[in-house]
Amino acid sequence: MAPNQATTTRATSTEPLDESGRRVAIIGAGASGLAAIKCCLDEGLVPVCFERTSEFGGLWRYKDDPVEGQGCVMKSTVINVSKEMMSYSDFPAPENLPIFMHNSQVCRRLLSLKVLS
Numbered sequence: 001m002a003p004n005q006a007t008t009t010r011a012t013s014t015e016p017l018d019e020s021g022r023r024v025a026i027i028g029a030g031a032s033g034l035a036a037i038k039c040c041l042d043e044g045l046v047p048v049c050f051e052r053t054s055e056f057g058g059l060w061r062y063k064d065d066p067v068e069g070q071g072c073v074m075k076s077t078v079i080n081v082s083k084e085m086m087s088y089s090d091f092p093a094p095e096n097l098p099i100f101m102h103n104s105q106v107c108r109r110l111l112s113l114k115v116l117s
Helices: 031-042 103-111
Strands: 007-009 023-027 046-050
Touching (some): 031 103
Parallel strands (some): 023 046
16 A cells, blocks of 8 residues: 555455554545545554445535435535635645535545545
8 A cells, every 4th residue: 555545445454554553444435534534644544444335525426316325416516615614724725716616626626635545
């Protein structure tokens, strides 16, 4: 596993533990799961993300054909929190994005965190 990368799996991980032996399970690769992965990596922990779908982004990933039991945003959803408030201090939103982003822009931002392998 590359440094600053998380493992994602749909089953039990076989990744070896690091020398500290501190591996952390993260449930879901949506907004909260990706933030948890980033925090673990920042603290030198080894995150292992368990995602039930084949895609990352969670609710922010719009689907034309929703899957029973899986939520997603509506096609027209726009966030009600400014991009500045939902940005990471070390990963600010670019100036060219609108203050209140469309769901597709939020999803692209989440996926550009570069914490997944």
